[in-house]
Amino acid sequence: xxxxxxxxxxxxxxxxxxxxxxxxxxxxxxxxxxxxxxxxxxxxxxxxxxxxxxxxxxxxxxxxxxxxxxxxxxxxxxxxxxxxxxxxxxxxxxxxxxxxxxxxxxxxxxxxxxxxxxxxxxxxxxxxxxxxxxxxxxxxxxxxxxxxxxxxxxxxxxxxxxxxxxxxxxxxxxxxxxxxxxxx
Amino acid sequence: xxxxxxxxxxxxxxxxxxxxxxxxxxxxxxxxxxxxxxxxxxxxxxxxxxxxxxxxxxxxxxxxxxxxxxxxxxxxxxxxxxxxxxxxxxxxxxxxxxxxxxxxxxxxxxxxxxxxxxxxxxxxxxxxxxxxxxxxxxxxxxxxxxxxxxxxxxxxxxxxxxxxxxxxxxxxxxxxxxxxxxxxxxxxxxxxxxxxxxxxxxxxxxxxxxxxxxxxxxxxxxxxxxxxxxxxxxxxxxxxxxxxxxxxxxxxxxxxxxxxxxxxxxxxxxxxxxxxxxxxxxxxxxxxxxxxxxxxxxxxxxxxxxxxxxxxxxxxxxxxxxxxxxxxxxxxxxxxxxxxxxxxxxxxxxxxxxxxxxxxxxxxxxxxxxxxxxxxxxxxxxxxxxxxxxxxxxxxxxxxxxxxxxxxxxxxxxxxxxxxxxxxxxxxxxxxxxxxxxxxxxxxxxxxxxxxxxxxxxxxxxxxxxxxxxxxxxxxxxxxxxxxxxxxxxxxxxxxxxxxxxxxxxxxxxxxxxxxxxxxxxxxxxxxxxxxxxxxxxxxxxxxxxxxxxxxxxxxxxxxxxxxxxxxxxxxxxxxxxxxxxxxxxxxxxxxxxxxxxxxxxxxxxxxxxxxxxxxxxxxxxxxxxxxxxxxxxxxxxxxxxxxxxxxxxxxxxxxxxxxxxxxxxxxxxxxxxxxxxxxxxxxxxxxxxxxxxxxxxxxxxxxxxxxxxxxxxxxxxxxxxxxxxxxxxxxxxxxxxxxxxxxx
Ligand SMILES: Nc1nc2c(ncn2[C@@H]2O[C@H](COP(=O)(O)OP(=O)(O)OP(=O)(O)O)[C@@H](O)[C@H]2O)c(=O)[nH]1
Ligand SMILES: [Mg+2]
Numbered sequence: 001x002x003x004x005x006x007x008x009x010x011x012x013x014x015x016x017x018x019x020x021x022x023x024x025x026x027x028x029x030x031x032x033x034x035x036x037x038x039x040x041x042x043x044x045x046x047x048x049x050x051x052x053x054x055x056x057x058x059x060x061x062x063x064x065x066x067x068x069x070x071x072x073x074x075x076x077x078x079x080x081x082x083x084x085x086x087x088x089x090x091x092x093x094x095x096x097x098x099x100x101x102x103x104x105x106x107x108x109x110x111x112x113x114x115x116x117x118x119x120x121x122x123x124x125x126x127x128x129x130x131x132x133x134x135x136x137x138x139x140x141x142x143x144x145x146x147x148x149x150x151x152x153x154x155x156x157x158x159x160x161x162x163x164x165x166x167x168x169x170x171x172x173x174x175x176x177x178x179x180x181x182x183x184x
Numbered sequence: 185x186x187x188x189x190x191x192x193x194x195x196x197x198x199x200x201x202x203x204x205x206x207x208x209x210x211x212x213x214x215x216x217x218x219x220x221x222x223x224x225x226x227x228x229x230x231x232x233x234x235x236x237x238x239x240x241x242x243x244x245x246x247x248x249x250x251x252x253x254x255x256x257x258x259x260x261x262x263x264x265x266x267x268x269x270x271x272x273x274x275x276x277x278x279x280x281x282x283x284x285x286x287x288x289x290x291x292x293x294x295x296x297x298x299x300x301x302x303x304x305x306x307x308x309x310x311x312x313x314x315x316x317x318x319x320x321x322x323x324x325x326x327x328x329x330x331x332x333x334x335x336x337x338x339x340x341x342x343x344x345x346x347x348x349x350x351x352x353x354x355x356x357x358x359x360x361x362x363x364x365x366x367x368x369x370x371x372x373x374x375x376x377x378x379x380x381x382x383x384x385x386x387x388x389x390x391x392x393x394x395x396x397x398x399x400x401x402x403x404x405x406x407x408x409x410x411x412x413x414x415x416x417x418x419x420x421x422x423x424x425x426x427x428x429x430x431x432x433x434x435x436x437x438x439x440x441x442x443x444x445x446x447x448x449x450x451x452x453x454x455x456x457x458x459x460x461x462x463x464x465x466x467x468x469x470x471x472x473x474x475x476x477x478x479x480x481x482x483x484x485x486x487x488x489x490x491x492x493x494x495x496x497x498x499x500x501x502x503x504x505x506x507x508x509x510x511x512x513x514x515x516x517x518x519x520x521x522x523x524x525x526x527x528x529x530x531x532x533x534x535x536x537x538x539x540x541x542x543x544x545x546x547x548x549x550x551x552x553x554x555x556x557x558x559x560x561x562x563x564x565x566x567x568x569x570x571x572x573x574x575x576x577x578x579x580x581x582x583x584x585x586x587x588x589x590x591x592x593x594x595x596x597x598x599x600x601x602x603x604x605x606x607x608x609x610x611x612x613x614x615x616x617x618x619x620x621x622x623x624x625x626x627x628x629x630x631x632x633x634x635x636x637x638x639x640x641x642x643x644x645x646x647x648x649x650x651x652x653x654x655x656x657x658x659x660x661x662x663x664x665x666x667x668x669x670x671x672x673x674x675x676x677x678x679x680x681x682x683x684x685x686x687x688x689x690x691x692x693x694x695x696x697x698x699x700x701x702x703x704x705x706x707x708x709x710x711x712x713x714x715x716x717x718x719x720x721x722x723x724x725x726x727x728x729x730x731x732x733x734x735x736x737x738x739x740x741x742x743x744x745x746x747x748x749x750x751x752x753x754x755x756x757x758x759x760x761x762x763x764x765x766x767x768x769x770x771x772x773x774x775x776x777x778x779x780x781x782x783x784x785x786x787x788x789x790x791x792x793x794x795x796x797x798x799x800x801x802x803x804x805x806x807x808x809x810x811x812x813x814x815x816x817x818x819x820x821x822x823x824x825x826x827x828x829x830x831x832x833x834x835x836x837x838x839x840x841x842x843x844x845x846x847x848x849x850x851x852x853x854x855x856x857x858x859x860x861x862x863x864x865x866x867x868x869x870x871x872x873x874x875x876x877x878x879x880x881x882x883x884x885x886x887x888x889x890x891x892x893x894x895x896x897x898x899x900x901x902x903x904x905x906x907x908x909x910x911x912x913x914x915x916x917x918x919x920x921x922x923x924x925x926x927x928x929x
Binding site (some may be wrong): 011012013017021027029031032033034035036037038039040041057060061062063064066067069070073085086088089092099102103105123 | 264266268314316461536539540543544545549550553585587652656657660661664665668685688689692693696700702704705706707
């Protein structure tokens with residue numbers, strides 16, 4: 001089974017963990033528990049293919065950002081999350097994307113832009129059009145989600161899997177398995 | 185960086201300038217990448233076409249002096265370092281370089297893979313941005329530093345070349361015996377070479393030699409002066425300068441930077457040695473006289489009482505990355521607590537969901553973070569040093585994620601290991617309440633009160649605001665990355681690193697239970713580490729450190745370790761007793777020792793685990809001063825002046841020397857007015873030529889610098905304000921306030 005290393009990034013409190021836990025365990029985490037570094041595995045079927053997703057839920061807290069480089073180096077697909085109720089979380093993402101491209105040293109990295117907490121329409125400060133136009137600038141997919149109301153949660157992960165498939169089709173993986181000694 | 189004053193005049197030439205320039209560099213060395221088989225074959229000692237992984241580490245050097253070394257990343261061609269190093273540059277320099285090495289397991293000499301050299305003048309341009317730099321080859325011919333002063337005198341019949349002096353030459357294994365080769369190239373491929381005398385033991389030799397060249401050989405077209413270090417028949421190239429000669433020219437003496445050797449580059453292959461990703465933050469402060477900043481200072485210090493706080497200068501400057509100097513200045517003047525109180529009130533007033541209070545990277549959270557780092561570092565070390573040392577030494581496996589385990593039967597054992605470490609750290613942290621620095625306690629108290637006022641019905645917020653700082657942003661990051669906080673300098677292996685991650689996660693989530701009162705829900709495998717007694721203990725800890733006045737606060741009864749490192753020292757010689765039958769010490773007698781400075785004494789021992797050989801109480805340290813190179817022909821030397829003797833110590837590099845002098849000066853009595861900048865060698869003080877060993881110093885002690893230099897911080901704030909002028913303009917329009925006092929209008 002093919003494995004996909006997915007990394008969830010974004011500022012503190014935007015709902016990275018809520019989205020991940022909703023996707024993996026099907027529950028909504030109401031109480032806030034800031035993340036340091038969590039990892040989950042989930043097997044899903046995408047387009048008739050069994051996939052093992054290895055999801056790394058990262059810290060939005062600035063004091064842990066030293067670790068980001070390493071996550072980016074190891075990740076294959078990235079979910080960039082902001083909250084539609086906080087402008088600054090939206091503004092932070094451009095730098096984050098730039099960092100990913102620099103670490104990967106390429107312009108073509110599987111990526112999804114996510115505007116979370118879309119159930120809080122009355123607190124919205126980032127318009128849907130703003131998100132869409134940032135996604136155009138990033139040349140990536142864009143979705144508004146709600147971890148609470150289960151809106152578009154699965155879709156972001158599935159979309160990312162498809163992007164990874166498209167970028168590096170399966171056969172390349174088989175080649176890689178050849179050497180006996182694999183470095184982790 | 186060019187400073188401009190109100191009338192847009194450059195300040196450089198205006199006479200306001202103090203010769204007080206300081207550079208700060210934070211280099212973040214990240215990774216080497218893109219080495220594949222094809223490239224490996226260009227490297228000498230590995231077999232053709234092999235892709236054998238290497239053990240790679242990097243060093244950061246100022247000119248040729250190494251000042252930092254990363255961990256070694258084993259068996260890889262794509263090492264990732266992720267390290268950060270911040271330091272004050274104590275001297276002028278031309279190049280900052282990062283060298284990559286391949287560690288050799290068998291022989292002692294590691295092989296250099298290549299280097300990235302950045303000129304000082306380019307640092308501003310690349311500062312703050314990450315870049316991939318190609319590695320360039322390192323050869324004897326390219327490792328050049330220093331400068332040379334040369335004059336040329338031209339007459340109709342001859343050419344006279346004066347080689348006056350050179351300075352800052354490369355040292356080869358700590359030695360430098362330079363000699364100059366003077367070559368004149370004439371038309372028709374003729375040339376003539378003359379050699380200077382050898383200057384022993386000097387990286388800044390004074391030659392003062394003249395060389396005559398005859399014009400009968402032809403018209404001179406180029407002068408080449410090269411420097412060499414001659415040791416036991418081995419000739420080491422130290423650099424050269426090429427000066428074109430136009431026949432009539434007569435020049436007075438000029439300084440020239442020495443250059444790498446110009447080789448016949450025809451057969452030179454351009455090798456791909458890989459690339460290195462580096463991020464550098466470089467700040468050069470140009471500091472004016474203090475009165476220039478008076479208005480700015482007043483405005484900053486008044487900011488806590490400005491209403492609304494959004495129209496205060498601090499709020500405004502917070503928008504332009506000036507947090508660090510602002511916090512340092514406010515701490516220096518004891519205004520940090522009211523400032524953060526005022527900003528916290530503002531932020532709380534705008535909170536809609538108490539869950540995410542202070543979760544963004546707001547001005548308050550950035551200032552809190554900076555203040556905790558500034559005032560709490562010793563406390564952090566004192567609290568975590570022992571439990572971390574235990575973890576590094578025992579290296580018990582703590583992996584409890586079944587997905588990361590091969591053999592799941594070890595699960596119970598690993599769980600027990602993890603719990604044991606968590607227990608230990610919780611005990612150390614909760615036991616440290618009485619040592620929490622007063623400034624931190626006052627801040628926690630303010631945050632807690634503000635939460636109580638802002639959210640009367642919700643007690644939980646009072647805990648989450650405090651734990652969100654002291655745990656999430658202070659203890660947890662330090663446990664996760666102890667190297668970043670100077671808690672250890674040793675390399676952390678993968679398994680230990682995972683242990684630290686698990687502990688950090690556990691502590692954070694237990695602490696979160698205090699305020700959320702629900703057991704952790706996220707990763708299933710982590711649920712088992714959660715224990716009710718820990719929650720109770722941590723809750724008490726949060727209460728104690730945020731109470732006012734702090735009930736347990738006590739002055740420290742155990743000395744805190746402030747600094748330690750391995751340096752060389754010379755045998756100490758008493759000034760009081762006459763040397764009993766012994767010859768006075770010469771320049772030898774240097775030994776490697778482990779030095780430790782605590783809040784009460786300076787001591788040294790054979791190594792870290794041994795008892796000290798000598799303990800100097802802080803009260804016996806009268807002064808700490810540099811020692812000139814000539815005393816021992818060693819650089820980076822400083823002296824610890826005591827009532828009846830002097831301890832001479834050689835630090836490993838200029839940055840470390842500066843840090844030791846700095847912290848010792850801050851601790852010590854500063855009781856002498858005069859000192860000897862050189863040592864007493866073979867019966868004479870080299871500085872003043874006096875033979876009286878007991879003679880009081882000959883040179884006036886300079887002014888001491890405090891840890892925080894308010895003028896320097898102000899200069900930095902102002903420079904940032906200039907740099908981000910356009911951003912400030914926007915904010916000002918939004919706030920509709922005037923910036924009269926900052927001198928920016
Ligand atoms: N209304 C609403 N609340 C949400 C949603 N997603 C997350 N939240 C809440 O927002 C808070 C923060 O969510 P987390 O998922 O923990 O945030 P995070 O991005 O993981 O934060 P860090 O781990 O600190 O980086 C929690 O209280 C969640 O309950 C959502 O879609 N709608
Ligand atoms: Mg999270």
